[in-house]
Amino acid sequence: MSPVRLILSSIMLISISNAAYAVAFGNPNGSGGTVYAMGSDIINPSDSNDFKEIYIPEYKNNDSDWRSKYRFILKNNTSPNIETRRYYEIKEKKWLYSKFYILEASYELGPDIEIQVSYDDGKRSWQDAYTTGSIYAEQLGYIPPDLRKATHSITIHNHYNGLMGGNNNIIIFEKRGAEHIEKGSIEEALFHEATHNYFNTMLFKKQNPLYALWKQAQSQDNDHISYYAKTNDYEDIAESLITYYAVKYKNERLGTLQDKILKTIPNRIKFFEGVNLNLTHLPIKITPHTPYQITSSNAQNAIDISDSNFAKMAPISATDSQFWKLVPKVDSQYGTSNRYQIKYTQGNDDKCLDIVNGGKHDQKLHLK
Structure with missing residues (x-):
């Protein structure tokens, strides 16, 4: 089981300019849209990933309903089921049916996702299918769980070259997927496709109140974030969301690209700020001046943050408590932001509070 890595990265208040920008x-x-422009710079292996395991599903009472699945531990003499699934063929622009190895991926912070790996008319071994499925299932763990919840399955095959999202499914064509893995941009590409699954219903059903707000934001902005975003609403929202995510949570990795984003799509950014979408691996969105409880999987090891600004830590082995304060961090460029440091409030010691993980042999969170 892979431990959950919680990374609080640069949560900032966004100041927006309406100056014209190309x-x-x-x-x-x-x-060459946003995934290629920002590629390996936005999500990297040190970021949060809640992937747990990939396993072979079996069915109770021979019921093919996915809701009846239960876990089966992988054994050397056990292969996945081979079942028929439909996939979208871009060249023919229609849905086709083919056979796939069926696996299941589990995550700490979201529902399981079916992993479909092409049977390739018997040319692919189940061991290769298992390895291939594991690679992409783990990469999907970098996608924020709230954004990922609209993705119910991943289809992996070689019938075309590209990636697609929609209908609660992500299609990965292996040649293009391998290129993204080599470039380090597979996480960003999956983020883009997961965005299609999350917002496509809103864009398709134009009576959704959010749709009017999205069109208003589009009309108020000076341009699109990329030429690919000009293709249609679906690509525009997918291209725009990852840049919003980069500016708000990974701005220290953007450099000069940040100004381009802020000046090009300020009103789209305001739209995303108003959508109830949590783009972190924390179970809740962090809001200033709100009490929170930080806890590990062991309920005893909890920190209560009360009175809005103070955290009281009571170690199990200690009779006294230590007091910590959430101090707003001042950024040189943007002034006071939504970034906070947890500082020790007793004495003159310059202490900080780190949350670390002991690795694969130690699944507990430790306060240092």
Whole structure:
């Protein structure tokens, strides 16, 4: 089981300018959008990942309903079921049916996801399917769980070259997936496709109140974030959300690209700020001046943050308590932001509070 890594990264109040700005990313032919422009810089292996395991599902009472699945521990002599699933064929622009190895991926902070790996007419071994499925199932663990919840399955095959999202499914064409893995941009590509699954119903059902707000934000902005975003609403929202995520949570990795984003889509950013979408691996959105409890899987090891600004830590082995204060961090460029440091309030010691993990042999969170 992989431990959950909770990384609180640069949560900032966004100051927005309405100055005119050209398309930020990509080429006029539509290629080279935000994933390629920001690629390996936004999500990296040190970030939060709540992937737990990939396993072989079995069915109770021979019932093919996915809701009846239960876990079966992988054994050397056990292969996944081979079942028929539909997939979208871009060249023919229609749904087709084929056979896939069926696996299941589990996550700490969200529902399990079905992993479908192409049977390739018997040319692919189940061991290879298991390895391939594991790679992409783990990469999907980098996607914020709230954004990921609209993705129910991943389809992996070689019938075309690209990635697709929609209908609660992500299709990964292995050649393009391998290219993204090599470049370090697979996490960003999956983020883009997961966005399709999350927002496509809103965009398709135009009577949704959010749709009117999205169109209003589009009309008020000066341009699109990329040439690819100009293709349609679906690509626009997927291209825009990852740049919003980068500015709000990973701004220290953006450099000069941050100004491009803030000046190009300020009103789209305001739209995303108003959507109830948690883009962290924390179970709740962090809001200033709100009490929180920080806890590990062991309920005894809890820290209560009360009175809005103070945290009281009571170690199990200690008779006294230590007091910590949430201090707003001042950023040189943006002034006081939503970033906080947890500082020791007793004496003159310059102490800080770190939450660390002991590795795969120690699943507990430790306060240092």
